[in-house]
Amino acid sequence: MKKGPKAARCKGCDALIFWAKTPAGKNMPFNVSPAARAEWIAYWNAKAGVVSCFRDVRGSAGYNQAMVNRAYNRYQPHWETCPRPPSKR
Ligand SMILES: [Zn+2]
Numbered sequence: 726m727k728k729g730p731k732a733a734r735c736k737g738c739d740a741l742i743f744w745a746k747t748p749a750g751k752n753m754p755f756n757v758s759p760a761a762r763a764e765w766i767a768y769w770n771a772k773a774g775v776v777s778c779f780r781d782v783r784g785s786a787g788y789n790q791a792m793v794n795r796a797y798n799r800y801q802p803h804w805e806t807c808p809r810p811p812s813k814r
Pocket residue numbers: 735736737738739740803807808809810811
């Protein structure tokens with residue numbers, strides 16, 4: 726990430742995460758380290774002034790073929806790897 730995202734911490738496990746807006750306008754937590762095989766692509770959306778993300782699945786909301794082709798960084802949703810999800814406490 727070149728710009729924008731503020732680092733945050735998971736309330737469950739205290740790992741570093743960042744938040745990105747999904748095409749549906751929801752905030753989603755991601756691990757800060759890119760993951761080559763992750764399904765989500767996150768990018769700095771200068772127009773909106775936020776980090777936006779979308780799922781690299783053809784036909785999904787917000788899917789952007791050009792960005793997939795340009796190999797934008799992929800990230801894994803934090804809940805997939807969180808050892809202590811806050812919601813399960
Ligand atoms: Zn966590």
